[in-house]
Amino acid sequence: MVSSETAPAAGQRAKGLAPFLRSQMRNIAPFLTLIFLSAFFAFASPSFATIDNLGNILTQVSVTGIIAVGLTFVILCAEIDLSIASIANVTGIAVAYFTLQESYVNIPNIPLPGVAAILLALLLCAALGLVNALGLTVIGIPSFIMTLAMMQIAAGISALLVRGQIAYKVPGLISTLGSGSIGGIPWIVIVAAIMLLGGHLVLTYTRFGRYVYMVGGNREAAEYSGLNVKLILGAVMVISAVCSGIGGMLGVAHFGSAQQNEFDTYLLDSIAAVVVGGTSLFGGRGGIGNTIVGLFVLGVLNNGLDHVNIDSFLKILIRGVILLAALIINVYAQRLREKAAE
Amino acid sequence: MPEGQQPVLELQGITKSFGGVEALRGVDFALLPGEIHGLVGENGAGKSTLMKIIAGVHTEFSGRFLIDGHETHFRSARDAHAAGIAMVHQELSVAPDLTVAENVFLGNQPTNRLGLVQWRRMAREAGEQLSRFGIDVDPMSRLGDLPIGLQQLIEIARVLFSGARIVILDEPTSALSPPEVERLFATLRRLREQGTAIVFISHFIEDILRVSDTVTVFRNGRKVAETASAATSKGALIEAMIGRGGEALEHSYSDDLMLPRPSDSSVVLKVDQLSLARSLNDVSFEARAGEVLGIYGFMGCGQQELSRILFGKLKPDAGRLAVDGKPKTFASTAAARRAGVALVPESRRAMLFHQEPVYKNISISILDRISSLLLKPTQERDIAQRQVEQLQIRPPVVGLDLGMLSGGNQQKVALAKWLTYPPKLLVLCEPTRGMDVGAKNDVINIVRDLRAKGLAIIVLSTEPETVLSLADRILVLKRGAVVREFKNEPVSKDRLLEAA
Structure with missing residues (x-):
């Protein structure tokens, strides 16, 4: 080989600040957005920057947060799951379906002990996730289409279970976790925090987490490295469905009712949280940390717009514009990083 | 001018x-x-x-x-x-x-x-x-x-x-x-x-x-x-x-080269009547421990497909594979890896993660050997550092993103992935393509080391020099069929080209 005089003593530390910032664009931009939005609302409304309101924001993003944990895994693998909201809905309905309802609720349901109801509901969402997984990996249906079909299937099961009615009762444990609080902190916030932390630990410190990043970074290379890519993709689809199911059960308890189409807005919110946070739609970059920032951006935006007295119809448009801006940054950050790595 | x-x-x-x-x-x-x-x-x-x-x-x-x-x-x-x-x-x-x-x-x-x-x-x-x-x-x-x-x-x-x-x-x-x-x-x-x-x-x-x-x-x-x-x-x-006398490094291979007597060591891989539509036709051969089997042929002769079948990436239409005497049908590349088969494809892009650091690229194929649930980053870096030093990968910084390395060094990283826990069978596609003389020589030495350790190695190439510099026995593949086997006999670039 060539003489050693050439071996650059370099190392990555020798990089300048500018290339480093450029490569970190996807992490920095969402954070700046969050700070900017918070500052803006704090300035525009005296009621925004209060401890109480922080609690409100946390509670408001909890269900989205729980669902977004699983979705982060999926998007890191460069796949998508459009069935999350429907699966959340059907799981929430299922847990109510297996719980004794008041006599005026006219649903031909099957009351079971609370633990059994919860286990059956979890089994249901895991099974639906498994169907997604098999469709994606064994049959080879693109996840976009597969989960689009699953969205409809889960909605169909929901419809059959509640038949246009509304159920109210859920098992005690779910009720506590969804709507109770401990020491002034809502349980649902604690559950969301634990799940986000758990997701982060799995992604960062486990072998499976590494595989998720590598499959997302370069699927072909993962396969040529002898990884069981299909198994990993299947696993993330199941994880996504189970997180959605948990979010759905607690959501039902939180809202106080289980009914059709209850979670419709959560599909877009969850995808937005993950992507706005800076996790790459092309896979392999980002993580739960990004998702948390994304959740706060959405939470602050939704909550803040309520505080500043704005035309409520305009709010929808503003959210759309912010989402678009975040997507542009996401794609742009990917390009900058590729350039920095060149 | x-x-x-x-x-x-x-x-x-x-x-x-x-x-x-x-x-x-x-x-x-x-x-x-x-x-x-x-x-x-x-x-x-x-x-x-x-x-x-x-x-x-x-x-x-x-x-x-x-x-x-x-x-x-x-x-x-x-x-x-x-x-x-x-x-x-x-x-x-x-x-x-x-x-x-x-x-x-x-x-x-x-x-x-x-x-x-x-x-x-x-x-x-x-x-x-x-x-x-x-x-x-x-x-x-x-x-x-x-x-x-x-x-x-x-x-x-x-x-x-x-x-x-x-x-x-x-x-x-x-x-x-x-x-x-x-x-x-x-x-x-x-x-x-x-x-x-x-x-x-x-x-x-x-x-x-x-x-x-x-x-x-x-x-x-x-x-x-x-x-x-x-x-x-x-x-x-x-x-x-x-920067030094190079005449000795590059063999011209225009003269006859004597292939050794075939080894009688154990058969690691047995391929029996393998066929794949339009690519392979009734291919049978054996690869033995401590032997480098060269497979030569022009572009499109079916080499690429053959290598993919051996690593479980493609499924053959017909034929049987056996590793160490046990029949195998690889359902995935993971199954092939567990059976002791490793592949380095001809394209670096296909097996490396350009946005990840060197050490993650090296450890990815052996993670299940060093950690069951939790990652062990220190051990990963140590292993990678050893490989980087052994293969003289430059710059010798395992934390550097792979994309920052030159092509030849990336190729060495691709090889390094399989060297910590050597497989039974190593399949190399175009191992020296696009490499300079020095790096080529390095790869040749690595392959010889591995052969001495008793690995069965298959080298597939469209460059006669690559096959000639490495192989103990050479198969010539033409339009998906084995048309000639060179063993225990003189062989040269001309003879190979003629057979193909």
């Missing part, structure tokens, strides 16, 4: 660094009209970086850049294109699903007044252009159905006929068969007559000497020599490239 002619392109004092690693240091380079300028140097010497600067791919560098004597600064590849500079990259960049004619006219199809594509005219003109190049194909056939060598020729033809004044060819001959190389050279000479300036990068020094007027040698980001091709020799160029 006439003295005092105005260069079409002149670079002065070009310096370029990536993440603190200097790829080019104060390089001067001038290109005259009607000149074929050969560029040689080891991997990572800076040739490709310089060419990417010329082609407007890299836009940040220091130094002066003059076109026709006027200082210029390209902001994109588009600018370079507009200035009449075209480049054929090492990797094929064609649209396999489009027709040959569409590929030739990619981006400027002839249209009528309504803006509709004039198919008949396009097909006719594409056919004419290609036949001038000696390529005789139906312009309306799908490009992806043609052999890779032909696809590459068509891509080169497209660039050569695009009317560019400066054409850069990066390793254009690596996928071409000898007659195809001849056709390419004839065309290059014709373009030279018309005043086109051509830069020709290659590791095949004979090719450079035959076709170029001037040769420039790069070493470690510096220009170390520039000489008229007629006034130098292969040995002198190699010496300039690697």
Whole structure:
């Protein structure tokens, strides 16, 4: 080989600040957005920057947060799951379906002990996730289409279970976790925090987490490295469905009712949280940390717009514009990083 | 070349660094009209970086850049294109699903007044252009159905006929068969007559000497020599490239080489009547422990498919595989890996993670050996560090993103993935393609080490030199069938080419 005089003593530390910032664009931009939005609302409304309101924001993003944990895994693998909201809905309905309802609720349901109801509901969402997984990996249906079909299937099961009615009762444990609080902190916030932390630990410190990043970074290379890519993709689809199911059960308890189409807005919110946070739609970059920032951006935006007295119809448009801006940054950050790595 | 002619392109004092690693240091380079300028140097010497600067791919560098004597600064590849500079990259960049004619006219199809594509005219003109190049194909056939060598020729033809004044060819001959190389050279000479300036990068020094007027040698980001091709020799160029006597390093393989008596060690892999539609036909062979089996054949002979079947990436239509006497049908690459098979495909991109650090690239295939649930980053880095030192990967920094390494060093990382826990069977596709002499030698030594450790190794290549430098026994594959086996007998480049 060539003489050693050439071996650059370099190392990555020798990089300048500018290339480093450029490569970190996807992490920095969402954070700046969050700070900017918070500052803006704090300035525009005296009621925004209060401890109480922080609690409100946390509670408001909890269900989205729980669902977004699983979705982060999926998007890191460069796949998508459009069935999350429907699966959340059907799981929430299922847990109510297996719980004794008041006599005026006219649903031909099957009351079971609370633990059994919860286990059956979890089994249901895991099974639906498994169907997604098999469709994606064994049959080879693109996840976009597969989960689009699953969205409809889960909605169909929901419809059959509640038949246009509304159920109210859920098992005690779910009720506590969804709507109770401990020491002034809502349980649902604690559950969301634990799940986000758990997701982060799995992604960062486990072998499976590494595989998720590598499959997302370069699927072909993962396969040529002898990884069981299909198994990993299947696993993330199941994880996504189970997180959605948990979010759905607690959501039902939180809202106080289980009914059709209850979670419709959560599909877009969850995808937005993950992507706005800076996790790459092309896979392999980002993580739960990004998702948390994304959740706060959405939470602050939704909550803040309520505080500043704005035309409520305009709010929808503003959210759309912010989402678009975040997507542009996401794609742009990917390009900058590729350039920095060149 | 006439003295005092105005260069079409002149670079002065070009310096370029990536993440603190200097790829080019104060390089001067001038290109005259009607000149074929050969560029040689080891991997990572800076040739490709310089060419990417010329082609407007890299836009940040220091130094002066003059076109026709006027200082210029390209902001994109588009600018370079507009200035009449075209480049054929090492990797094929064609649209396999489009027709040959569409590929030739990619981006400027002839249209009528309504803006509709004039198919008949396009097909006719594409056919004419290609036949001038000696390529005789139906312009309306799908490009992806043609052999890779032909696809590459068509891509080169497209660039050569695009009317560019400066054409850069990066390793254009690596996928071409000898007659195809001849056709390419004839065309290059014709373009030279018309005043086109051509830069020709290659590791095949004979090719450079035959076709170029001037040769420039790069070493470690510096220009170390520039000489008229007629006034130098292969040995002198190699010496300039690697900075020491190089004659001994590159065997010419034109003389007979005696293959050893076949070993009678245990059979690691047994392949029985393997067939795959249109690619492989009734292929049977054995690979033994401590033996390197070479499989030689022209591009498209079925090698690639064979290697994919051995690693569980493709499923054969018929036939059986057995590893250590046990029949196997690999459901996935993971199953093949667990059975002790490892593959290094011909494309680095296909098995490396460019945005991840070197150590993650090295550890990915062995993670399940070093950790059950939780990662052990320290151990991963230690293992990677050992491999990096053993294989002399430069720079020796395991935390550096893989994309920052030069091509040859990336290739070593691809190999390093399998070396910590050596497999029973190692399948190497084109292990030395696009590598310089020094790196080639390194790889040859690594493979010999592994053979001594008792691995069964299969080397598949379209370069006779690669197979000859490594193999103990050689199979020749032709249109998906084994047509000749060389063992315990003399073999040479000529004999191999003849058999294929």
